[in-house]
Amino acid sequence: MTKPVLLVTGADLAPQALAILSDFHVVYAGAKPTEDDIVALCRTHDPVAIIVRYSKVGAAAMDAAPSLKVISKHGSGTDTIDKLAAADRGIRVAAAVGANAAAVAEQALALLLACAKSVVQLDRRMHAGHWDKATHKSVELEGRTIGLVGLGAIGLRLARMVDAMGMRVLGFDPYAKDLPACVQPVGLETIWRESDAISLHCPLTADNAGLLNAATLAACRRGVIVVNTARGGLIDEAALLDAVRSGQVASAGLDSFVVEPMAAGHPFHGEPRIVLSPHIGGVTADAYVKMGVAAANNVLAALNG
Template sequence: MKILTVTDLFIKKEVVETALREKLCHIENLQIENFSVDFPITPLQYSDGEVTEFVGSEEDIIERISDVDHLVVHTSPITKRVLEHAKQLKSISVTRGGAINVNIEAATKMNLPVFNTPGRNSSAVAEFTVGLFIAETRNIARSHETTRQGKWIDDYYMYDKTEYELSSKVIGLMGYGNIGEKVCKLLSGFGCKVLVYDPYISQVESNAELVALDTLLTEADILSLHMRVTPETTGMINMEFMKKMKPSAILVNTARGPLVNYSDLYEALTSGIIARAALDTFESEPIAEEDPLLKLDNVTLTNHIAGASRNAVKISAEIMAEDLNAFLEGREVKNLVNKDYDK
């Protein structure tokens, strides 16, 4: 049996192969071949085509896939054209939560199951999100930058430049999936009030309260986004939305850039509609050098690294290997994307 792993500088070849060999140790003549792309040095490309987020070329996979039984891939584009060259392929494992670099419709028509690894980095993103709450409210990034420049800024010890601690804040969470729930659990140790808006759930942690959207917007001191990108949520965070927030509010986005209208956000931040923001994702990535957000002092910016942890890579590889093993043994696969493929 031959497995092709397509890895990169985040999802490391060694971690993936170790997980596969541990789970598939019962398989004789297991052959694992690898090809690596240079993500994240080459950033994700975005497209309106059959795959929407990827790194690399179809040709890279086509020239290697003809005799492959099982494909393990992170960001490379698995298009209909690629699949047409996969004469022996029996499954596709995607080592990320969203299999948006795979043409699911084409795979389904070819009777190829697609597995993903949801929740692989939920703890990493949750920790990072709370870190941004603290960094933005306690001037950590701003103080670092000025101190690094040799400037000892006393302003950050002045009352008017300080903030209330998280224990005095109302935290609003929009979306209560894996990440939103873990943020909520982490916040239990800070003693803050947590409000949750998610129209698809009916129960939250004991330290939180499920509320209507308008209540969330008018009461939250920090509003943190944890929704999926859908036609309904794309551009949802616009000027009309932000005008309902407190003028002292902080917007935090560690989810996806398309949720926010960034032109409206810039206007809101410069006109006092909201006070500040902490952003890990953007409208287009990498962020343009001339983006006006880069010139603002009331924003903490990071370059889409909330999900980057070694734990996330290990979890991803283990979930992938477990599901592939279940498939090979004829057991139910936990994370099957195209449940309607013809078994």
């Protein structure tokens, strides 16, 4: 009997995940699939399930796979999946919620510290033969306020980390319940007004695209640090660059961008007070296994009702 097809929009899947999916014929889309690639593979193989690693899965791919029952995200963010189109077609969408929480929270903390301590700039200066001890002053985070936008698994994990460092933690999330004592729930206006650092941990939706823009950045404390390990579309990149260059934002640590991969000549390139990483917050050996296993289990759960 022919095995049902499962399409992975990537080049690989953790062996632990593949063990769970032994009853499927797994087809890989490759390391950098386009939407057209995915549509073509759906048309050729008619998968019953898709595990989404890279690229987008839209209505055209769904229509090309009449047997499709579930689209499972290899991660927590489902903005690359057309959820309305899936709902219209009775296709379940699932996410590996929390599977990469430790990895992403650690990346957010790393970017926060890199910004506060000028790690990248001082490293470059040292390699160029300079010794800036007499002239450089870093930012001490103890006693400062951090505002977290989004209090899911990642945001709450970061909250515990920075609380242990002695930071005051403000948080905004209209859906969060039973928050730990270390998080003070507030509105966005308070986040902007009172935070010395702001870290984004919310999904990207039509309602919050460009959440950090010229107006909201102007409402922030002068010299605020901005960290984004969520989705690039949450930030108006031109407005952020202007705010960094004016000093309204002291520095920014960014792991996600409006367009990925970032093209050569992007305005952020060469900006000394913007620390960049290529959307690898959730990319660790441990998270790779956790996300793969969670995505595989979500497939089985959906197909088994």
